Amino acid sequence: MPIPKALTIAGSDSGGGAGIQADLKTFQELGVYGMSAITAVTAQNTLGVQGVYPMSTEAIERQLASIGEDLTPDALKTGMLFSGEIIRMVAASITKFAWERVVVDPVMIAKGGASLLQQEAIDTMVGVLLPLATVVTPNIPEAEALSGMRITDTASRQQAAKRIHQYGCKHVMIKGGHDEADIDHAKDLLYDGETFIEFTSRRLVTRHTHGTGCTFAAVITSGLAQGLSIGDAVQLAKRFIHAAIAEPLHIGGGHGPTNHWAYGHRLRERDERLNGGGDREQEYVVRREFEIDTLFGNIHVQTRGDL
Numbered sequence: 001m002p003i004p005k006a007l008t009i010a011g012s013d014s015g016g017g018a019g020i021q022a023d024l025k026t027f028q029e030l031g032v033y034g035m036s037a038i039t040a041v042t043a044q045n046t047l048g049v050q051g052v053y054p055m056s057t058e059a060i061e062r063q064l065a066s067i068g069e070d071l072t073p074d075a076l077k078t079g080m081l082f083s084g085e086i087i088r089m090v091a092a093s094i095t096k097f098a099w100e101r102v103v104v105d106p107v108m109i110a111k112g113g114a115s116l117l118q119q120e121a122i123d124t125m126v127g128v129l130l131p132l133a134t135v136v137t138p139n140i141p142e143a144e145a146l147s148g149m150r151i152t153d154t155a156s157r158q159q160a161a162k163r164i165h166q167y168g169c170k171h172v173m174i175k176g177g178h179d180e181a182d183i184d185h186a187k188d189l190l191y192d193g194e195t196f197i198e199f200t201s202r203r204l205v206t207r208h209t210h211g212t213g214c215t216f217a218a219v220i221t222s223g224l225a226q227g228l229s230i231g232d233a234v235q236l237a238k239r240f241i242h243a244a245i246a247e248p249l250h251i252g253g254g255h256g257p258t259n260h261w262a263y264g265h266r267l268r269e270r271d272e273r274l275n276g277g278g279d280r281e282q283e284y285v286v287r288r289e290f291e292i293d294t295l296f297g298n299i300h301v302q303t304r305g306d307l
């Protein structure tokens with residue numbers, strides 16, 4: 001079978017926790033060959049963003065053309081795009097090369113508050129990029145900016161998903177990491193224009209969440225590149241990010257990165273538990289299955305009626 005290939009079109013994070021670096025680490029962990037087109041270089045660490053240096057559109061266009069002329073990605077994701085000009089150029093390249101399975105992570109503001117997308121570029125994103133998206137993955141503030149409405153509860157989150165879906169993307173995934181109202185759960189909502197599906201895990205208490213959104217979207221991209229359905233790709237992303245947040249690396253003095261190795265560690269741990277012991281008694285089998293579910297965050301998947 002050919003090796004699945006994924007492309008990330010995003011900003012570089014010198015601190016290694018988010019952006020291009022998070023995406024390539026994630027692709028690698030999931031057995032997907034990773035490629036990149038860098039839109040901007042950021043000087044960044046776990047304490048914040050110290051500088052933003054966008055690339056020229058010519059340099060970005062050339063990177064995309066080099067990939068398109070030789071290496072067709074099986075899926076791609078966009079992250080930090082910074083300006084309307086860059087967004088227009090990226091959309092034109094996706095159309096020119098007829099790339100499919102497009103994950104748009106509408107990165108706007110870094111955790112520390114630094115702007116990674118110019119305000120006036122939001123309309124361009126809505127007008128030219130979202131119609132090309134297989135899935136768009138806003139967090140709650142980004143979903144509010146895209147939909148032009150406040151999100152305070154499940155009903156308003158569904159309403160925002162409907163508005164964003166009308167821009168022409170196939171699926172909308174509103175992530176719940178920023179949902180301050182739910183202190184126990186991290187609940188993500190997927191909408192395909194007809195059905196709402198919620199993916200819920202336990203909320204982990206930690207400040208080491210730098211790059212969660214990039215990593216989550218990179219897992220979805222890897223899954224799509226490997227031929228998974230969108231639902232299965234999201235389920236994989238939820239498990240991967242849960243493990244990555246649960247086992248922080250304790251790097252840096254501020255909001256540290258997530259752990260891109262953790263999901264692989266847990267897979268190996270699962271295999272050891274499944275193969276170990278040799279005890280086939282039902283009670284132990286059930287207990288082991290329960291432990292294995294816990295390893296991956298006990299993700300609860302539920303179809304929700306329209307509120």
Ligand SMILES: Nc1ncnc2c1ncn2[C@@H]1O[C@H](COP(=O)(O)OP(=O)(O)OP(=O)(O)O)[C@@H](O)[C@H]1O
Pocket residue numbers: 018111138139140175176177178186187188201202203204205206209210211212213214216238241242245
């Ligand atoms: N404390 C947490 N515990 C468990 N899961 C979490 C936590 N925080 C975020 N997540 C999960 O991580 C994924 C990314 O969500 P989030 O809303 O944090 O994205 P984001 O804000 O775009 O990330 P970033 O801050 O990197 O831009 C989602 O699946 C979300 O549910």
Ligand SMILES: Cc1ncc(COP(=O)(O)O)c(N)n1
Pocket residue numbers: 010011012013018019020042044079080107109110111112116209210211212213214
């Ligand atoms: C280059 C780049 N892309 C994306 C993010 C968002 O990640 P976070 O909100 O976790 O800082 C970032 N900080 N830097």
